[in-house]
Amino acid sequence: MLKYLLCSLVFAAAVDVSAAGDAWSSANPERFAGNTFDKALWHENFSGTELPFAVEYRDGAKGKVELTDGGRSGGRALRTVKSNDEGYIVIRFKKSIPVKKGDRLQLNAFYQGKRSLPQYSLAMLRLQLPGQKDFKLYSFYPGINGGERLQEVVNTPPGTWERKFSQRQAQEGMTVFEPVLVLAGAASEIIWDDFYVEDDNISAQNWDLSLNRRPPADRSGDMISEEELNRKLASDIEHTGKVVRIDGKSRLLIDGKVTVPVINGPYGKYVVGKTYSNARDFGAAGIHLTKVALRLGQGKPEQTYPGCWTGRDQLDVSGAVDTIRRNLRLNPDAKIILSIMLHPYWQFTKEFPEEAWIGENGYPVYGSGVHLVESPKPKPTKDTQYVWPSYQSEILNGLYKEQIGKIVAELKRTGLSKAVVGIHIGGGHDNQMTVTHLDYSMPALRAFRKYLKEQYRTVEALRAAWRNDKVTFETAQAPKFNSSHDCLNPETERDCIDFYRFSKFAAWRAAGEIADYTKKLFGKEVFTMRWCMGPYDGSMASTLDFDDFLRVQKFDALVAQAAYNRRPPASACSPRIPIDSFHRHGKLYVNEFDIRTWNAAPSWEKEIMSITWGLILDLPMWQASNRKLAGSMFAHDMGHWYLDMAPGWFDHPGIMADIREATAAGNLLVNRKPSHWKPDTAFVVDGDGMFLRNVPSPKWMFDVSALIGYQINLLGLSGVPYAYYTLNDLLEDPELAQSFKVIVFAGMFHIDEPRLKLLESLKNGGRTLVFLSGTGRLGGADRGSGIRVKAEKRRDNHFVKAENGVKENMLSYWMIRKSVSLNGKPQWYDYMPVVYALPEPGDRILARFAVNGQPAVLERRNPGWKAVYIGEAGGLTPEYFNRIVREAGAYRLADSGFQCETNGNFMSVHCMRGGRTVFAMPYKADVVNLFNGRKYSGVTEIPVDAEAGSTYWFSLTPAK
Template sequence: MKSYNGRPTLFVNDTPQVPAFYALTHAYGGRWSWEEVPARNLNNFCQIGFRLFQVDLWLEDLWYPNTDTLDIRKAQHQVRGVLDQCQDASVVIRIHVNAPFWWNKAHPEECTQFADTPVDTTLKAGPPYHNEEHDIHAALRASLASARWKQESGEKLVELCQKLAKTPEGNAVIGMHVAGGIYGEWHYWGFIDHDPDTGPAMTAYFRNWLKTKYKTKEALQKAWQSTTYTLADATVPNTAERLKTQDGFFKDPNQEQRTIDYFTAQQQVVADDAIYFCKLVKDTWPRPIVTGIFYGYLHMTFNRQTVGGHLFIRQVLDSPYIDYLAAPQTYWPDSRKAGGSGNSRGIIESTLLHDKLWFDEIDNGYLHAKNDFENIRYTERYDSTYANIIRRSALLPLMRGIGFWFYDFGPQKGFGWWDNPRYLASMQAEKQLFEKRLTVPYHSEADVLYVWSQDVFYYLKSAPLPITVNVLDHSIEQALRSGTVGDQIYDFDLDRVNLDQYKAVVFMNVYALTDAQRDFIQKKVAKNNRTIIWNYLTGYTNGTRLDLDFVKTLTGMNLERVPTGPAPSVNFLTPGYTYTFSGPVEPLVVVQDKSAQPLARLAGTDQVIIARKQEKEFTSVFCGLPLNGTDGFREIFRQAGCHIYNEQNDFTYANSGLLLLHTKAGGTRTIRLKNGKSISVPLKQGTTLLLDAQTGEIVLQ
């Protein structure tokens, strides 16, 4: 992986590649490359020009009880099955490094335990069940803090690399996608509904982590404001402690550092695991090899980020042992279905800034209206609405400078999701277009910058909140359909971007800022007549305390806290519309500043909840409740001077000279190009068009 024309690029045998893969499923019934239906689909994609493929393997498949060495025949067979269908294929192996189920049973003391429920040893996984069966429940799984699991699985991964690299099949292997945790996505076991990990392995890890941080008992007790614990006997917080907050949604670092420390330690151990296994691959494989992981999820992460999310993203992005990150495209229905943005779950422009490639996993075949038909009934299985979705799903990542793989659950039902000549012809045309564009330099067309935080979750209640899913999934989807083009980065990358290109900066969920970050924003970001949208309580904590004055200083507005209602509503004034949150929002803050222009009021009151204020060097827009509504986003961006391509609430995106238009409804669209030219485009219902951003000419339809 190296930079090529301004973007991280995969090279195979010194040749740059369009980062487009076909991947078989991990699920039984469709996972083995040599079986009839998977083989047919591998061949389909080979015939349309795909040469990059991914297959799944589990240590379970190769590492048997009461044996000292791996049996790598299935690994060879899996790669050979791809080569039998495409002799010049390049293969990435998704290797699941989770301990085999027999290992978990043999070492229960090394397994995850839960603060809210006992381990359920009756839950079955492995044949005839899927290997990941019950991962999201309180199942018996090796703790991600287990030193023994890490060492022994690491030894087996090294053995696999050493043996496979010497085989003919190993010559076709270009990468290892290292998978662990729930679904191989490095989520902590059981995290959605349960509270891991109170087991001996995690407890020992936590105590060692505390010794590294605090060094003395006195320092620990001062930080925790308690004499109950020492470095030798500190325990993992229970569920009540984890859910407790001192200030509405927020944890006060002065009073709840014990819980914040635990979540930080748990997040670090997961990231350290992933980096450790990737380093083993890099160090062992005798030739250059690409390594990647599922990591960096922000959108659609079930409101449980502190327990099972990916908060150590900065450390992962900085690791030299990881070449790419990946995730399924967001499962948020409004984003994934027809008319939606197809947004990635990660923060893409930050990933590129750290010279990492990102891969979207396209696994949306289930959206096809008739996906239970057998594979030979092409007419019934072709659906123009679904074709529109998959075209958007493929074109958007390629335009953004990242890649994708079609992840095919179809074979387990007896056919491939994309086993249809019309789908395959469309995929072939897309790939051929971007092969020609490999030499076109990457250039962001965005003039909106969305800024996100992962660290903020340490200071939020670890439960579904009315603001979290709203901002991370619902609100951003509405913003992305405003007809503007935006980049998305993490707060820690503000000093890496070219701020001059952005006319509006939206701090989406950045309720935590260090003193240094806040200073940088005031000195570098809030300048040049830029519009800054402070979406809820930007910078409410600096990591040591909660303080509304932090927010007042950033926004330049006088803010006052008011009692919260059961489910607050916002009346946006121009354009006029109303939106309501799913429950109480606390703290709730309104604007009491006569020099600020009201943009929205708290429903049922005359209190200003969103306001704009002209400062000397920037325009400040404060949202006491998170901003919702495509029309509202568009109007704020219009006033900021951002370019609006399309007024019709479709998903519109531009990058590197191309313009993407994805719609659900038909009708004529007027598209205003940046050079001032306007074009009229008549559209059928459900259309994805690729246009030349300078001329408006259709490039692909």
């Protein structure tokens, strides 16, 4: 008991115990108080005597649209109620806005979400042409258009308003725009006020004045002198970094001590006489792990992509030395993670044309200084583009090692190497070694043949797999992906599957060799890191190589980004990475928080771009979001990285105070012995199965995104904490799965004998096995899941309708977005087959595909276990998942609407809805609320008055 009391006192000291309330609230009634309408082309605040709009109910939608009290200025407001899940409601304002070709307008409105189903209730603003029937988004920036935050209706805290906007540019022949509000998806209740239209120039000026003109402070005066730094380096020790597995958890050791993996990544700009990095603030906040970026090759234009390696024999290491010294002068206790970006000097492929990346059509692939921006074409379209080298160029990778060797030698000579504890390797597309186009170059072909020899070992095994009795390791060719089918046949298209896997593995294997080489140069313990783009995101750029990372690649840690649009409050933002597999293999995960805030230097980013990337507008919004994101990582015993690309996003006393307090709590948590409690629900992705989808074909398979990435975000709304593994871990150690009461399987398109054996071992003990879309569709469903499925022809209609009497939400997450032509390209949906279940007597059908009436959600009770099939990608709704878990007797926090993550010692809860409820604890515990220090002794549940957008942190200790 004394130990618990001491722990409680320490935690209480790490938080503001005088804080009112129980959680970090995102509420701010003054958030948009400064908005004015004096330059608006049209403004509607419902002060007139006539209704300024007309209402249309389409495709079965029901609801009510009326004026009410409670506007932003105390006057009237618009109240919209969509009372069912059918169709959509169109509200057309009677005002016509005259336009001419080239005019760029922005429609804006404010709202309060009173009652919505998070991520399923939609409301969009549109500028329409008279008589226009579809509601497609026409953004000035078609690739960066605000995303989900401008589509969905989030529940808002009391007194707090959200803002939506939409843009459109007038084309030839357009003379009038009409403001329109569209309500779609699940039921919702919303209060609206202050609809207005502005010229884009005015909107841009308002954006610049309010959020994009915060010059960061010059921190030159914060630095210690060069002489002081020299004295410190002379007397300093060789600092070390290492990732190890302790008590089943991946831990970061700095100088042999377990350290919370929270990293400062300042992209602070250094100019003559000035420095804008806030590395000193992070040091004062107790965060000494500091990323220092070093780009090798110079790109085009040179001023945008400056590198220290400008020609084959032209390396200038002074910039790297100066950057590290500046960081150490700002924070003398910094432990440096040297981020080396593998880019060639841009003339490299002119000197070595045979090392160029070659596209499927035989032409070189072009890119800019950091992005592979073009599909293969005979010539680049911009003078800043140049031929990119193959990731598999042995010449280039050898030159990389040569330059890194010179850099490390200089760091050792100057004593700066003492502070280096980690190496972060990046490079290629977006610095993430991303494969956006398949590589058919000779360097890639040589590497592919080497990969095949490692895989098959004998030519007989290769011939059997490829069904080709003439192929050898010396003659194998990289195949073309011409299949129009959405899956690759594991029996007849093994060559395509092998090349797809190689394309995802090879770049990071090569980078891992460079990381390992660099590590050995330092001659001490340093850990190595890599990046990861869009895990399971459905495009060629997305990351699928987690099993390879865990077992083969020479990296200790992986960095990925928290989903941009899900970072702000009242949205779930669950990690899409199989974190429990990372712990099993002793690997570390670091979540990148490159969070745009209101506090930034003047930037090229427009407002709609920043909204796309999760803009945080004020301190309450920051605190709720930071605690959500950081709490998620603490609950998973992993790390995070505050990346400042502005500079200036974190250059604010309130932000730094919150970072300091959060990190102090993290340092206490990471040193607690792991809890004996384990989740009894699991999500398992078949990493090998994901390579059976024909993503390399010209047609992007959007349901791949929905199957994993979107599905994970939806489960983040469920109120259920769960373990997350790759299937290979369960195949290697079937005992891992035996403690789970509910297991969700994703990507198991082909059930072979090893998979069948695993599934047979789990069909007992009252367990519920949930099989996501397409399970067994390429074979094995009849014996594996027991539920036979059929993939029908491609359909552009994937609506799912609940059976009568089913109370839970059964909507198709991405289909409701297509219904009003939102942001999606139509072809994303037109290529998707409907994969439905074949029912048997006694089955319970909960939902059907609207297009053919076939089962989309089906339950089957078997002796000793239950099977559930979800036919639609992303079709396991949070409400239904919560019910499955409850019926199985597994742990859940409460009903859906909460993101709950816990490791048994610590619990983080983010609220997507408000109201009185009860949070169930995973066991009888002594609990400390880390927001206000309030203690609960020997409880199994805690009553709360939840507020949408708020974040709770709890410390848990088994009750005596």
